[in-house]
Amino acid sequence: MSSVRMCVSNDNGVRNSARRARIKRSAGLGLLSAAVAGSITAFAAASADDLKLPASFRTWYHVNTMVIDKGSPLFEAMGGMHNVYINSTGETALKKGEPYPDKTVFLIDLHEFIISDGSYVEGPRKATAIMLKDKKKYAATGGWGFQAWAGGDPTKPLVTNPTKQCFECHQAKKDQDYVYSTYIP
Amino acid sequence: MSSVRMCVSNDNGVRNSARRARIKRSAGLGLLSAAVAGSITAFAAASADDLKLPASFRTWYHVNTMVIDKGSPLFEAMGGMHNVYINSTGETALKKGEPYPDKTVFLIDLHEFIISDGSYVEGPRKATAIMLKDKKKYAATGGWGFQAWAGGDPTKPLVTNPTKQCFECHQAKKDQDYVYSTYIP
Numbered sequence: 305m306s307s308v309r310m311c312v313s314n315d316n317g318v319r320n321s322a323r324r325a326r327i328k329r330s331a332g333l334g335l336l337s338a339a340v341a342g343s344i345t346a347f348a349a350a351s352a353d354d355l356k357l358p359a360s361f362r363t364w365y366h367v368n369t370m371v372i373d374k375g376s377p378l379f380e381a382m383g384g385m386h387n388v389y390i391n392s393t394g395e396t397a398l399k400k401g402e403p404y405p406d407k408t409v410f411l412i413d414l415h416e417f418i419i420s421d422g423s424y425v426e427g428p429r430k431a432t433a434i435m436l437k438d439k440k441k442y443a444a445t446g447g448w449g450f451q452a453w454a455g456g457d458p459t460k461p462l463v464t465n466p467t468k469q470c471f472e473c474h475q476a477k478k479d480q481d482y483v484y485s486t487y488i489p
Numbered sequence: 490m491s492s493v494r495m496c497v498s499n500d501n502g503v504r505n506s507a508r509r510a511r512i513k514r515s516a517g518l519g520l521l522s523a524a525v526a527g528s529i530t531a532f533a534a535a536s537a538d539d540l541k542l543p544a545s546f547r548t549w550y551h552v553n554t555m556v557i558d559k560g561s562p563l564f565e566a567m568g569g570m571h572n573v574y575i576n577s578t579g580e581t582a583l584k585k586g587e588p589y590p591d592k593t594v595f596l597i598d599l600h601e602f603i604i605s606d607g608s609y610v611e612g613p614r615k616a617t618a619i620m621l622k623d624k625k626k627y628a629a630t631g632g633w634g635f636q637a638w639a640g641g642d643p644t645k646p647l648v649t650n651p652t653k654q655c656f657e658c659h660q661a662k663k664d665q666d667y668v669y670s671t672y673i674p
Binding site: 363374387 | 547548550551553554555556557558559560561562563564570572574600602606607608609610611673674
């Protein structure tokens with residue numbers, strides 16, 4: 305998963321230059337980078353069938369928001385406004401800081417931002433990305449399945465190699481069940 | 490209501506210099522400005538009893554997020570990350586772009602932001618602000634009642650003159666039932 309919110313935490317994760325270097329090397333960045341540039345190529349999805357774009361995510365619990373601005377070394381790869389949501393299955397674990405149960409889904413709704421007199425407001429959608437918990441099925445990637453879609457279009461999946469594009473980065477958060485986001489009451 | 494999201498739209502409202510000047514003159518800005526400076530004085534609430542801080546707003550529909558950065562002329566007054574939510578009563582009207590029914594509540598959860606390598610991430614809560622629809626009760630202010638609380642603390646209401654602090658700004662959005670936020674699917 306190339307999602308910023310999933311690869312860069314709001315708990316100072318961005319400050320870790322070693323991790324940042326690792327993130328920048330991640331092939332996952334190339335995916336959202338392409339989305340940013342508007343030159344998206346839709347790959348044939350290599351992911352499992354259950355990794356589908358959730359139809360109802362806009363009604364899910366809003367975990368947090370982060371903005372990757374032009375001053376960030378991550379901007380080219382995944383600049384934008386990242387709205388992070390979680391489905392009801394995972395809410396309790398998020399709030400308790402515990403491992404997530406199977407069928408938990410985190411979703412990043414990545415939008416362009418428009419700067420107007422120093423204010424950053426939401427622009428068009430660039431991509432959506434999910435991580436779905438299934439301890440057995442995705443044991444090789446920390447129990448999480450990963451997928452992303454260019455422009456939020458379910459016909460344009462972006463992840464073909466979840467280990468390289470997603471999990472290599474998430475390994476750094478093993479102590480948080482491979483999730484960067486934490487609970488903000 | 491001095492809330493950015495309620496006083497500054499995501500539909501280019503910030504670009505209107507005349508409106509911005511009007512916003513800057515609004516006493517409402519002084520309230521959140523005080524919150525930003527950390528020198529909040531809690532006033533005795535002059536508002537009606539139904540203008541209470543909703544206990545459950547973090548589970549409401551996330552309308553949008555906006556960041557007021559240091560480059561904004563509004564920063565001193567209400568800089569920060571503005572997460573905007575709406576209760577279920579108002580969701581349909583938001584999506585249809587129609588006038589809001591009574592008991593609709595918009596809420597801004599205003600947080601500090603932390604800039605880390607060019608990424609803006611959520612910091613501590615600075616204030617929460619609501620606008621509650623009741624066409625008869627708040628007829629003098631467009632059918633909306635306004636209140637805000639320093640630090641999200643229900644014992645620290647900030648709005649004592651809703652007409653001057655809030656409605657003077659919202660009048661500019663009469664064609665959107667005095668609401669700046671619009672639906673982002």
